[in-house]
Amino acid sequence: MKKRKQKTKRTRADLIYDIVLFVVLTSIFIIVAYPLYFIVISSISDPKAVAGGQVVFWPVGLSIKGYTEVFKNSKVITGFLNSVFYTFCGVLINLVVTLPTAYALSRDKFSGKKFVTFFYMLTMFVSGGMIPTYLVVKNLHLLDSMWSLILPGALGVYNMIVARTFFKANISQELYEAAEIDGCGQTQFFFKIALPLSSAIIAIMVLYYGVGHWNSYFSALLYIKTDVKFPLQLVLRSILVQNESQLAQTVATAAQQAALEEKRQLTELMKYSLIIVSSIPVLILYPLVQKHFVKGVMIGSVKG
Amino acid sequence: MIKQESKNRKNLIQKKNFLHTLKRDYPLWLFVLPGIIITFIFSYVPLYGVQIAFRNYNPKLGFWDSNWVGLKHFMRFFNSPYFASTIKNTLILSVYSLIAGFPIPIIFALLVNSFRHKKYKKIIQTVAYAPNFISTVVMCGMLLLFLSPSVGIINNIIELFGGKAVNFMGVKNYWRHIYVWSGIWQGMGWSSVIYFAALSSVSPELHEAAVMDGASKFQIVRYIDFPSIIPTATILLILNCGSILSVGFEKVFLLQNDLNLSVSQVISTYVYQVGLIENSVSYSTAIGLFNSAVNALLLIAVNKISDKLSGISLW
Numbered sequence: 122m123k124k125r126k127q128k129t130k131r132t133r134a135d136l137i138y139d140i141v142l143f144v145v146l147t148s149i150f151i152i153v154a155y156p157l158y159f160i161v162i163s164s165i166s167d168p169k170a171v172a173g174g175q176v177v178f179w180p181v182g183l184s185i186k187g188y189t190e191v192f193k194n195s196k197v198i199t200g201f202l203n204s205v206f207y208t209f210c211g212v213l214i215n216l217v218v219t220l221p222t223a224y225a226l227s228r229d230k231f232s233g234k235k236f237v238t239f240f241y242m243l244t245m246f247v248s249g250g251m252i253p254t255y256l257v258v259k260n261l262h263l264l265d266s267m268w269s270l271i272l273p274g275a276l277g278v279y280n281m282i283v284a285r286t287f288f289k290a291n292i293s294q295e296l297y298e299a300a301e302i303d304g305c306g307q308t309q310f311f312f313k314i315a316l317p318l319s320s321a322i323i324a325i326m327v328l329y330y331g332v333g334h335w336n337s338y339f340s341a342l343l344y345i346k347t348d349v350k351f352p353l354q355l356v357l358r359s360i361l362v363q364n365e366s367q368l369a370q371t372v373a374t375a376a377q378q379a380a381l382e383e384k385r386q387l388t389e390l391m392k393y394s395l396i397i398v399s400s401i402p403v404l405i406l407y408p409l410v411q412k413h414f415v416k417g418v419m420i421g422s423v424k425g
Numbered sequence: 426m427i428k429q430e431s432k433n434r435k436n437l438i439q440k441k442n443f444l445h446t447l448k449r450d451y452p453l454w455l456f457v458l459p460g461i462i463i464t465f466i467f468s469y470v471p472l473y474g475v476q477i478a479f480r481n482y483n484p485k486l487g488f489w490d491s492n493w494v495g496l497k498h499f500m501r502f503f504n505s506p507y508f509a510s511t512i513k514n515t516l517i518l519s520v521y522s523l524i525a526g527f528p529i530p531i532i533f534a535l536l537v538n539s540f541r542h543k544k545y546k547k548i549i550q551t552v553a554y555a556p557n558f559i560s561t562v563v564m565c566g567m568l569l570l571f572l573s574p575s576v577g578i579i580n581n582i583i584e585l586f587g588g589k590a591v592n593f594m595g596v597k598n599y600w601r602h603i604y605v606w607s608g609i610w611q612g613m614g615w616s617s618v619i620y621f622a623a624l625s626s627v628s629p630e631l632h633e634a635a636v637m638d639g640a641s642k643f644q645i646v647r648y649i650d651f652p653s654i655i656p657t658a659t660i661l662l663i664l665n666c667g668s669i670l671s672v673g674f675e676k677v678f679l680l681q682n683d684l685n686l687s688v689s690q691v692i693s694t695y696v697y698q699v700g701l702i703e704n705s706v707s708y709s710t711a712i713g714l715f716n717s718a719v720n721a722l723l724l725i726a727v728n729k730i731s732d733k734l735s736g737i738s739l740w
Contacts, residue, residue: 134641142540146549149533153610154552156567159578174581218463221456231453232446237461244464246721249471250713251674251693252700256477256488257470273467276460307452336560339675343701354562361566362679389576396563403558411551415621 164188164393168386171393187394190387197395199349200356205402207352208334211271215330216323218275223284224311229294241278255343269344270337270352280329287322288315321413328410332403353399361392478711491707498711507695512670515691518677519669521601526609526616527665531658533613534620539646550621553614565679568607569594600685604676619661623654659737667724670716692716 163171167182175181191197225231226238248254254273263269292315300310316323338354345351447454473488478498480491502508533553540546559567571577572593580590593599627650635645674693681689692712700709724739732738 134643138642139541142536146536146540146545150549150552153556153614156571156610157552157555160567172576174578174585177578218460222460225453225456228453230450232443232450233454233457237457240461241464244468246724247472247717248468249473249475250710250717251696252706252710252713253471253474253477254467255701256474256482256706257467260487261466272463275463281460307450307456311456332558336558336562338560338562354560357560357562357566358679361562362569386576389570389573392566392570396566399563400559407555407558411554414554414618415625 160393160396163390164397166390168383168390171390172386186387187390188398190391191394191398194360194391196348196351196356197353197360197398200351200353201398203350204335204353207267207270208331208402210267211274211334212327212330214271214275215277215280216326219277219281219284219326219330220316220319220323221311222276223281224288224292224315226281227285227288227292228297241276241281245278251343258344264344265346265350266344267350270334270340273340274333277330277333280326283329284322284326287319292318324410325413328406328413331406335402357395357399360395364388475710475714477707478714480707482707482710494707498708499715501708502712502715507690510687511690511692511695514688515670515672515693518601518604518672518691522605522608522672523665523669525605526612527662529609530613530616531620531654534617534624534654535646535650537617538621538624538650539642550614553617555614556611557615559611561675561679564607564611565676568603568680572603594680594682595684597685597688600680600688604680604689608676619657620654623657624650627653656737659731659735660739663724663727663731663737663739666727668720669723670719 159176162178162180163176164187165183165185166176166180167184168186170176170181222237226234228234249257258264258269258273263272296314297307297310300314305313336354338352338358341352341355342358345355477488477491479495480493482488483491486492537546537549540549556564571579574580574590574592574595577593579593584590591599593603631649632645635649640648670692672691672693674697677689677691678694678697681694693716696709696713696716699705699712728738
């Protein structure tokens with residue numbers, strides 16, 4: 122009797138908890154998802170409807186004007202292609218530098234383990250800062266070259282630790298010893314056995330580094346001077362962020378001119394489409410690697 | 426005598442061992458070599474270059490031969506009107522971000538973790554991670570679009586309900602809230618991943634035992650899940666406190682305009698402005714160095730306090 126009473130009591134409290142939880146989580150879901158959804162539906166709506174605030178739940182007056190406007194913009198195209206190129210080369214160099222380092226540091230018997238680990242850890246806590254780094258890049262004559270975007274960040278310490286922990290957990294010393302008996306050296310072992318067994322960590326590295334390169338604008342702001350070399354993010358900045366203030370000024374003086382108004386609406390609409398276009402590569406990569414996130418962070422946070 | 430001999434022998438053995446391991450490990454040394462060279466050039470040489478904070482940097486003379494001026498640039502910063510305002514803005518922005526932004530991913534992780542519907546749970550997680558992959562430029566572009574006084578959706582909604590459009594980016598009182606809460610929107614999901622990882626290591630037996638003892642769901646979250654992520658949370662809190670004087674440059678810089686400069690000029694944007702726009706290289710480096718030094722002190726202090734209070738520390 123008593124036991125039963127307890128049980129019903131528990132389920133009622135749990136039911137309330139479940140309902141509250143559902144409401145809270147759904148609210149969070151809407152808050153996070155709605156702005157993203159809004160960008161998508163705006164980008165395929167009619168410019169007038171977007172400007173007039175009619176687009177709220179679904180696209181109004183379907184049009185691809187925003188997208189045609191984006192693809193008419195030669196700066197966007199150049200920026201996009203530049204970014205694709207920088208990201209591809211950048212990730213390639215990242216992998217070539219990071220994976221062997223991570224593998225070497227994952228070997229317990231490696232004589233340089235302590236020294237090299239300390240060498241990298243120190244850079245996480247102290248750095249020269251913006252100006253001394255800029256001066257080094259300048260003195261190496263890397264200003265305005267794609268290498269200034271690739272070389273300084275060729276090895277991300279955090280990413281290296283994540284990869285090292287993965288190798289440690291998945292490529293055991295016994296495996297190496299077995300291969301060694303068959304006459305396999307470290308180099309051969311790394312390329313023929315360790316790497317093929319590590320596709321999960323390679324995927325995570327490609328995502329982390331790739332998104333980093335694709336989204337980065339700060340180093341380009343500092344180091345790239347020529348328009349035609351601008352990565353997409355710098356082009357985006359000039360359209361999405363800087364354009365804003367200029368528009369606000371012209372509105373006051375010429376608000377009544379209908380033609381200008383229409384052009385303004387189209388420019389505004391183009392921003393939504395531009396956001397979508399600029400996110401395409403990440404949107405493609407994201408679902409492929411998403412399932413590895415928790416695992417990636419987990420192995421990264423277990424320090425050894 | 427004997428001691429000396431054994432010492433010699435020990436040295437000899439060590440030397441032999443060293444050469445032996447070097448010979449054995451040389452492929453691994455080759456593996457780490459490219460990373461070492463690059464990190465040396467781009468992290469350690471700038472570290473050496475920090476000394477220009479104490480010199481009048483002259484590009485022809487380089488890091489080492491420029492004139493030594495001691496603390497001149499530091500004194501100039503301490504005495505400038507920007508000292509108080511940039512530090513105040515940086516502190517407010519980062520403490521506000523920390524207080525508002527730190528607990529939210531923890532709460533989010535606890536809630537989602539105790540949610541039963543696996544499919545919906547997965548969808549929420551996937552969506553919550555997504556904003557993290559939006560670039561800072563796009564994020565700021567979105568904010569400007571949504572908050573635009575003429576075509577922004579937020580003002581459209583305000584006008585729909587009979588209100589008057591607000592130029593959000595032009596009113597400096599709104600700026601900090603916009604900065605902090607948009608940051609939380611973007612970072613909440615991703616920051617929670619590490620807590621999901623910590624929660625996934627909680628033994629299910631513990632949950633079962635608690636259910637047997639008649640614990641409600643809320644009690645399970647309160648007494649089992651929550652304590653299990655406290656160590657992770659503490660470490661992250663220490664690390665965050667250690668960077669309290671370094672508000673990220675990118676977003677602040679992009680959201681800055683003439684109207685909000687009085688609340689949005691932080692140390693890092695000031696370093697950029699002084700060093701690369703106004704070209705006072707040494708002065709700018711001094712400000713940056715001061716910033717890192719304070720951060721290091723904060724990190725050490727907070728770590729010590731945490732060590733005393735809870736026994737959890739970074740080192």
